Amino acid sequence: MKREWRGRCSLQQRRLEFLHSSPKNRPVIGVQKPNHMSQQSRNKGASAPSSLHPSAILDHAIAAHRSGNLSDAERAYTTILKGSRTHPVALHMLGLLHAQRGKFADAEPLLKKAARADPGNADVLFNYANVLRALDKTDDALAWLAKVIALSPNFAGAHLNRGAILLARKELHGAIAEFDRAIAIAPSSAAFANRGSAFQQLGRLDEAHGSYQSAVELAPSDPQKHFALSEVLTQMGRDDEAIGALERTVALDKAFPFALSKLVASRRKRADWRSFEREQAALDEAVESGVVVDPFTFFHASSSPAHQLTCAKTYVANVAPDRGAAIRKTPSPVSRLRVAYMSADFRSHATAHLMAGVFEEHDRERFDVSAISYGPDDRGEMRNRLKAAFERFEDVSHLTDEDVAKLIRQLDIEILVDLGGFTAGARPKILARRAAPIQVNYLGFPGTMGASYIDYIMADRIVIPEAEQQHYAEKVIYLPDSYQASDARRPLLPNAPARNRVGLADDAFVYCAFNRTSKITPVLFDVWMRLLTKTAGSVLWLLDGEPIARENLRREAVARGIGAERIVFAPPVAADEHLARHQLADLFLDTLPYNAHTTASDALWAGLPILTCLGTAFAGRVAASLLNAVGLPELVTHSLDEYEGLALRIAHDSELRTALKSKLATNRTSWPLFDTIGMTRHIEKAFNEMWRRHCAGEAPASFAV
CATH class of the missing domain: 1.25.40.10 (Tetratricopeptide repeat domain)
Known part of the structure; x- marks a missing residue:
């Protein structure tokens, strides 16, 4: 953005005016040209x-x-x-x-x-x-x-x-x-x-x-x-006009910050793939050339951890640069370790559904646990549960970033866990002010934040192999089993509805893919359509989204020789109803390069096996992490050809399907994935080691719990 300056140059009031680039949220202010000089x-x-x-x-x-x-x-x-x-x-x-x-x-x-x-x-x-x-x-x-x-x-x-x-x-x-x-x-x-x-x-x-x-x-x-x-226009729901305005933005300046990534995100949300390959190449080129791209959008599209690090670094340098020196602090020997979790999503949201049990299970004799909430209050059941789970629940949605950072310091927080990263509503500028001595990236954002002020990222050896640590600005904490928390207090599943009540035939083989439309790519859709071609009486069950997304997906199916009626859409329902209807599906098909995350946890909790293909970046390796932690590594494939072949084998072998579902039902209560207490103890051990290193004057370093 620009600021106006005026210059009186002599008694004749000659003017000199120039442009000055300002921070993102400053206004655009007009500049007059200088008058004639002698x-x-x-x-x-x-x-x-x-x-x-x-x-x-x-x-x-x-x-x-x-x-x-x-x-x-x-x-x-x-x-x-x-x-x-x-x-x-x-x-x-x-x-x-x-x-x-x-x-x-x-x-x-x-x-x-x-x-x-x-x-x-x-x-x-x-x-x-x-x-x-x-x-x-x-x-x-x-x-x-x-x-x-x-x-x-x-x-x-x-x-x-x-x-x-x-x-x-x-x-x-x-x-x-x-x-x-x-x-x-x-x-x-x-x-x-x-x-x-x-x-x-x-x-x-x-x-x-x-x-x-x-x-x-x-x-x-x-x-x-x-x-x-x-x-x-996006806020008003006038999406066609919003996309038109984004197209004009990119046409005027292809390097304009966020314009290309928002345009790509808008089209993928609608399954508009007409320019998919060209847009993918443009995104990669933009990141490589230093254009500011929304990291969350890019991580949905990228398979390269190296490019993701470049994207995140460019983003933080322009949007949330480091604003403060690291805080040095030595604790009292008898004090509890003061930990705060920060999020926009302390409500009925995927992050809260995964983390609620961990918040409740923290050892209060050793940890003083707070919530820093800067998101909306939906006044729902989950919000009330979370308020009760923390020793203090600070709603800071009305405060500036600087004031939030001051509050965190006043609370004497020693470890600040950011659950948002660069997801919707996140406020990384709070972290940029070094609100706490140790700052941790965990769960909500599947990749590096590229920031010097984030000390650690909590992961596991599947989502971040040791050989790829150089692609993360943070030091890596390796939790055993899977990095993803879960809530074992989720209610038991209600009975599944009858298939005919949700638009499914009683005798159909149901391939289920309950990921967001924006995660579906044309290459993956090709695989799915071949599966429908080779599986008689099968349907693909997707989450319902925008009407235009439904139309586009059905049109894409028809273009691949599949009848539009074989694409069935599941409308939005309450969380417990959504979990229950998983029981009507036969196999969950995962997406790539961005896997199912909370969606995968939901499916496995509901007893539905997931077939995944191991990706090359954090976001594409999450389902593999979950499957290993629930004892089903055989459902992790390593290429789309292997993925397609195993899907067909499962579809055509009813005994194999039964065996997989039976194994999942047994392992769900005996393997680590849904062991909330065990996960909480692992996270606490990680906190203790981070703090031990800090108090010993040691720099952050990767370690395993």
Whole structure:
């Protein structure tokens, strides 16, 4: 994003203005072109002799500044200030030069002196306020912008920048008032876009859409405006229009942060595979070239741990860079180890369903366990259960990242476990502030976060083979058996409904694939359609999603010679009903390169065997981890040809199917996968070893429990 600067260059009020890149959440602010400079000051490369009159040196400095010769300009401004330390124009312009280089701390004292030397110059005060804003001194910045407006009430940029500060501080109504004033004075794309953001955060989506649309009309070649429009259209459920806006964003700038990954995610959610291979290649190229791509989307599409590390590193460098030094702390010998779990998903959500039992089983004599919840409160049964499971449950959804980090420090948390990573609603900027001495990536995000401030990732030897540790920024903690927690307190399954009540024929062989549509790839769908071709009377049972996804999947089936009626969709139902209907299926077909995770745990808990193909990255190895931990390694294949062959063998051999289901039923209660107490003890041992290393002054290192 951009910030506006204004420069008074001489008594003739010549202007020098330039662009400055700002953090992601700062507004886009228009920039005026510089006015004409004297012919004398156009000599770009020559240094100005110190014997010249200060006005001539200033002309030379400004000409060098305009042409991008910043070193020469800096020397000339410095020469002027040696002769006159309070020269207002030289102070102002040298301050702007430092700001242009991103050296705001160097710019601040110069612009402060310039503002004192020329207090009636609105441009000088405006630029000083901008530097204060860049240094996060927002109270001071607002005060100086108020002075600008007092001097020049129709200064649109001052209203716009005040609104931007209020927007960042979540003072949304005040921000809208400032943007309205800026628009009344001089309608601009930036003002409309920022007003749209404020309306969007207030949930006033129609007004947000109108503002973004105006921003696009005023700046049709600005990809950022189209991207912002796509975001609100997505929230409004106008997906076709949102995809169109994303397409325009990518067409204008294929390197625009997140645009390509959001476009790919939108199309895969709808099973729109018309450009699948081209989009896959574009994603890989974007990551390799340093474009900011959403890691969660990329991990769904990538089979390369090395590329995933590159993607995550680029993401954190741009979105959540390291903001604090590691905390050193020595505990009291008698104190319990203070652990906090942080998540957006302490509610009826997959993460909560896996972890609830672990939270409850922690040894309270040795561990003080807290929840840091920044997600929505659905007021449901799981939310209430989780509140009861923790010693303290902190709802921080209303707090800023900095305030959450301060709270975690005030609670004296020693190990902070992040259950979200880069999934929906996650807030990695809290971790970037080094809220706790030890910070751990676990469960919710299947891969590296690429961040220097995440010390460990909890895994197992299947999801992260030892030979691949170099593809993880974190040190790896190897839990025995599977890394994935589970909740043995899940209720017993109710009776399965009759097949005809869920659209299944009584005599059909049911291949089940209850993963999200976005995990299904054309190559995998080819395999599934061949299975239907070779298995008489079979159907493929999928989760229902968007209507257009249903249409696309059925159309893809027909294109492969399979009748549309053989693709059956399971509508959304309550969690216990969903578990129960697994009993109607004969075989669960896993996806690749992103496996079933919680979905796989659900199927195995419900007694349904899963057939998987071992992938090459964490997300594609999870089902293999679970199957090994429940004693069914024979259902892990190592190629899609092997996967297809074993699926057919199981479909055509009723005795084999019976044996697999019987083995799963026996192992479910005797093997480690669903042993919640055992998993909790393993996690606690990991915590103790992390803390022992920390207190001994040892750097984080990979280890096995």
